[in-house]
Amino acid sequence: MIAIIDYGMGNLRSVQKALEKVGHAATITADPALLATARRVILPGVGASADALAAVRRQGLEGPIKEAIAAGKPFLGICLGLQMLFDVSYEDGEHQGLGVLPGKVVRFQLPRTLKVPHMGWNRIRLAGSPPLYAGIDEGEHFYFVHSYYVVPQDASIVATRTDYGAEFCSSVWRDNLYATQFHPEKSQSAGLRLLKNFAELPMKPPK
Known part of the structure; x- marks a missing residue:
């Protein structure tokens, strides 16, 4: 069973429908059990970020999120679900993230010719050979909607990079942990392939 975490924010049904389209059932839930x-x-x-993190903690989901990752289950964060995994977000102040990954979340500082939020289709460049991207071409387009991006402390965890005024x-x-700034559920055939890859990833041994 694939569980989609419901903490009151997110395109839950869109993600569920995309998974169903590639042949995998998913349950939307806020139940730790x-x-x-x-x-x-x-x-x-x-x-x-602040609202999302508060909702996750208010519903007692921070522990179950970390436990799922530590148990070796394939785990996928999407958009804000990527950003919340890091130590700190500087969106409208400073907010403590879940601290699963070392690093920070910062706002785009761009020339006036580029708009914030970054919205629409953009290319990815692969860093290595992440299993999540099997069968997805270098330079494939995915759909983005965001004003902030992650800056990992450990560059070795970067799976893809994208240019929007500067590389991010x-x-x-x-x-077993994957997370994307773009929305695979809105990214047509490439996004569906990514979700199918995720649904068929093997389990990792618990840490």
């Missing part, structure tokens, strides 16, 4: 029994877990998200990390990979 269901997250504990799920084989794979997805943390989606749209909106503001557009997805990460560490062991």
Whole structure:
């Protein structure tokens, strides 16, 4: 079973429908017991970091999120679900993230010719051979909507990079943990391939 975490923010049904389209059922849930029994877990998200982090903690989901990752389950963060995994976000102040990955979340500082938020289709460049991108071409387009991006402390976890005024990390990979700044559920055939790859990833041994 694939569990999609419902903390009140995110394109939950869109992610669920995209997974169904590639032949994999998923359950939308905020129940820690269901997250504990799920084989794979997805943390989606749209909106503001502070609100999302507060909602995750208010619903008692911080522990289950970290436990799912530590258990070796394939875990996918999407957009805000990527940003929340880091130590700190500087969106409208300073907010403590979940601290799963070392690094920070910062706002684009761009020339006036480029708009913030970064919205629309953009290319990815692969860093290494992340299993999540099997069968996806170098330079493939994915759909982005964001004003902030992650700056990992450890460059080795960067899975893809994207240019928007300057190069930024557009997805990460560490062991069983994957997370994307773009929205695979909105990225047509390439996004569907990525979600299918995720749904078929093998389990990793617990840490």
